[in-house]
Amino acid sequence: MYLGSWLSRLSRGLSRPIGKTTQPVWGSLSRSLTLGAQRIPEFSSFVARTNTCGELRSSHLGQEVTLCGWIQYRRLESVSQLRSGSSVGSAASVKKILCEAPLESVVKVTGTVISRPPGQENSKMPTGEIEIRVKTAELLNACKKLPFEIKDFMKKTEALRLQYRYLDLRSFQMQYNLRLRSQIVMRMREYLCNLHGFVDVETPTLFKRTPGGAKEFLVPSREPGKFYSLPQSPQQFKQLLMVGGLDRYFQVARCYRDEGSRPDRQPEFTQIDIEMSFVDQTGIQRLIEGLLQYSWPDDKDPVEIPFPSMTFAEALATYGTDKPDIRFGMKIVDISDVFRNTEIRFLQDALAKPQGTVKAICVPEGAKYLRKQDIAFIRDFATQHFSQEVLPVFLNAKRNWSSPFAKFIMEEERLELSRLMEIQEDDMVLLTAGEHEKACSLLGKLRLQCADLLEMRGVVLRDPALFSFLWVVDFPLFVTKEESPTELESAHHPFTAPNPSDIYLLYTEPEKVRGQHYDLVLNGSEIGGGSIRIHDAQLQRYILATLLKEDVKLLSHLLQALDYGAPPHGGIALGLDRLLCLVTGAPSIRDVIAFPKSYRGHDLMSSAPDSVPPEELKPYHIQVTWPADSEEENAAATPSKNLSS
């Protein structure tokens, strides 16, 4: 009985197929994932096997090995079903076990590493030159009929994958994602702890609600009416640690945010949480650049540092967003001056207003790739979400469908536009007019939509192997509340220090104050954000009480701490789930989390959240308020029925 490629997944996760092939490449993959010059981990210490399948090579020829793992697939001639099984040693039963056990059964085999017969080598597999002459085989656990086949090319619905997460985890992609996550975090820890003297401090998750913490989960305590809150971040604790002289803190911190149903958000998530004393914005930025460069996976191109930086104002004006994807152009251009004398009415109207502008993006080869219905979709989107008019302009392309305004564009405008926007033949310009921020935001969205459309048609705009980091800085410290424009709220959080050169404005025009906040953007996604904090108690009180009208009592401990020798300090938090999602190219953050919740916050495997018997609520002095207008109303009417609903 010989074990060849068909037992290739013995010791899952260390010998896994990639994509549609069944090549056991995890062995080499896990090697390449290990830390460059460091020693290779012993994957078989303390256990019943001598080796993982994926690590066997022709250098092991002649060795007796013991392997443990799952039966992944068989050569056609040996496909059969195992009915029952137990440990065996004889040569006859070896064949029976290995040929009759159901796929995904767990077996242990002992045998000798031998060369594959001439002609049967597979040079594409790291293990392709060898196979095992099996002496003994033991069925450790037989597998029942699976709800789906564990093959990566078999498409499963996400609901099914989440319901049987323990089976989904056997897929190559999930193994890769979770192992890579572990290794990246480990390298981050090495960088912070071993290279730069950071202290890993665990902070509580059972805490007190924060002002305006409407998105915090509550945890009832055994004291009537008293609740803990699960905090959205360790923000207060990290600042208190600085006051406490811990100096350089980090934590891979579990955070909680109850946002109800939101796609691609998780009620619990993880951030790399960092705080330092005596640091400025540049210090934090250099630290993080070094951190990402050090922990970046070896199978990707190295991270180049320092990262480029852009002000919030520039990001908005050029990309229409505070998280620009700078892997491609299509920048927003202000073309107000081109149209000072236009005859096009809606441009005239816009420019007549004090804040009026005309803006445009140039979609490369848009005339070639975009279709009439794309433009219709884009214009609809602009009307519906921004109440804005968008004008497609084909300056050099001959298109058989006309823009209603095109004929009103004068020749000198046309030439100036071409020059300003470097328009090539087949390019398309999308033009809008209105107030600066609104026009930019709209074009920022259209820029991404056009990129999606072009890529759907086969144009490569955003190289998935390219990782473009960007710092966005100089955010406003405050924004006006949408529902009450005379009131201010923090653009990020109330502990962000103002830019020193803007402090005088706090007392006159606070909305013009820039904060010492910085966001880290990767390929158009915000993966981190932080700030230099206020370390002056008086300033913090003024901002909280006078400008933000917050209840300072909830933060009295923090304000008091600032009075007692708080050092200047600042920090940052990186969203680990999002970062891993981008690094692995996963379609959702759920693919880089072992046991994620569905977008409605459910654990589909265990059915959490779940009903709780009323007697278990009693110690917490709470009871359920059943919605009055539902069927549960009747159930709530009688105590006993309460139990069953």
Place this chain on the structure above:
Amino acid sequence: MYLGSWLSRLSRGLSRPIGKTTQPVWGSLSRSLTLGAQRIPEFSSFVARTNTCGELRSSHLGQEVTLCGWIQYRRLESVSQLRSGSSVGSAASVKKILCEAPLESVVKVTGTVISRPPGQENSKMPTGEIEIRVKTAELLNACKKLPFEIKDFMKKTEALRLQYRYLDLRSFQMQYNLRLRSQIVMRMREYLCNLHGFVDVETPTLFKRTPGGAKEFLVPSREPGKFYSLPQSPQQFKQLLMVGGLDRYFQVARCYRDEGSRPDRQPEFTQIDIEMSFVDQTGIQRLIEGLLQYSWPDDKDPVEIPFPSMTFAEALATYGTDKPDIRFGMKIVDISDVFRNTEIRFLQDALAKPQGTVKAICVPEGAKYLRKQDIAFIRDFATQHFSQEVLPVFLNAKRNWSSPFAKFIMEEERLELSRLMEIQEDDMVLLTAGEHEKACSLLGKLRLQCADLLEMRGVVLRDPALFSFLWVVDFPLFVTKEESPTELESAHHPFTAPNPSDIYLLYTEPEKVRGQHYDLVLNGSEIGGGSIRIHDAQLQRYILATLLKEDVKLLSHLLQALDYGAPPHGGIALGLDRLLCLVTGAPSIRDVIAFPKSYRGHDLMSSAPDSVPPEELKPYHIQVTWPADSEEENAAATPSKNLSS
């Protein structure tokens, strides 16, 4: 202006006094804490300082340095109070700042490292040969009057320490404890991840309640009547990861347990959580021994491995507990045979019963150190807590207070007892009679009480520098329920695999089955426990449903997972807080946690848990049930009263 030892705490935590001295030893301390042969971390990268105070040596002579930190104390001649302050550069204002700023103010100074004047060197301090000639000083933050002095020899109540935790963290001991904790955990990660290929996987804390999970905190969801639970451990997830082929899992896992008010327990705590596939009990034990040896602090004696092992039965018989402190003797001896023909009535009575035994411990020099009232206390304790008679016997000592039974001990009994228990002059024997387990348990408690008493009198029994690890194995798989002795419950948890040689007993005498469970004990404290798990779905169902009468529906996902090719697996969890508490010699686990809760579960700094306005409870469909017989009753007398019974 010169900075000598009085600015020794610049850059707190890297230059801290020990105990009653004010020597800046943290610099060398933090060095000795760093990983043996590895590079020394850069403690001043990315920040405004060039060095930490504690690291300056005569090798830095002549260098210009910038230091940041807290003013810790001054020489007497320069004590004064600072009224206000700002950044300065002139030589005159340097002196003003450094002399007038209140203690614990934060300053930044620049100057040159020079030798101390002859005669002023302090050879006991690593920095004792140098001081700083200060050129510029900047007051970064002045400190208000503190609620207590930050000096380690100043005794504070724990309530005050917890209320101002951020100040308490500046103490040498808290800095040491938290930095050591970080480093030990980092080394554990290196061992698991880098040396042995473990994968760090984060598991959810918002989960579903487990059967019998009465100690689980609840988290209301936005669905009426549905709750998440905060799990007591990632037990289910770690097993599901094994089914998912993750093979070697670990996590520094936050766990939750709502036990109400219990001293030295925390509602959230941390465990080093480990699970492996294809492993047996020995494999886990060798892994953990290697882990502790590798991560053990350099300033302690190295850990010797393997650890000794003892069966539960032996631990009970010899030490009267399942977590023996084997640093000292006073073992329990069964002396039933000595008293077969005794005239002492209560021994006669005990031995007449089928399970009757006579047991004793020998307290070395007990006759010399223990007082009459100690014995009275011990006998009272035995009566009150165990309804047991305890007899002090002085065989060779002449004491002027007599034992009521001593005269009834016959000469041959006396000689045999002396021989069996190796009694020396001045030793005291404590003797009791009764059923084996009860007698052992009582003597196990008395053994520790006598040790406390002897140590109070100056006898060193338990060397605090000695770390005695011990495996305790072969626990029973089930115990009978106290409240209903015909029913069984798991001795540890229902996923523990039975000892293979006892499996047949499951169907006949399940109470006799031993489980593959192992506890790790350090100096008499349980610091870890684990087991080989059941990987056979049928066996798991039988134990849950038939033997334990549990509702298997709550665990259907786990049972199903075992059907789909679950590998044999096992694991362990180490209690990190307890372990650190023992390593640092801290009096409470609160001293190794940055922000612990009080024993009543309160955060005394922020006053968590806290009241929550009713409108914030609404989205979670819960309301508070105010206790009817309290003042809150009136509060409930509102329109919502009909709902709050």
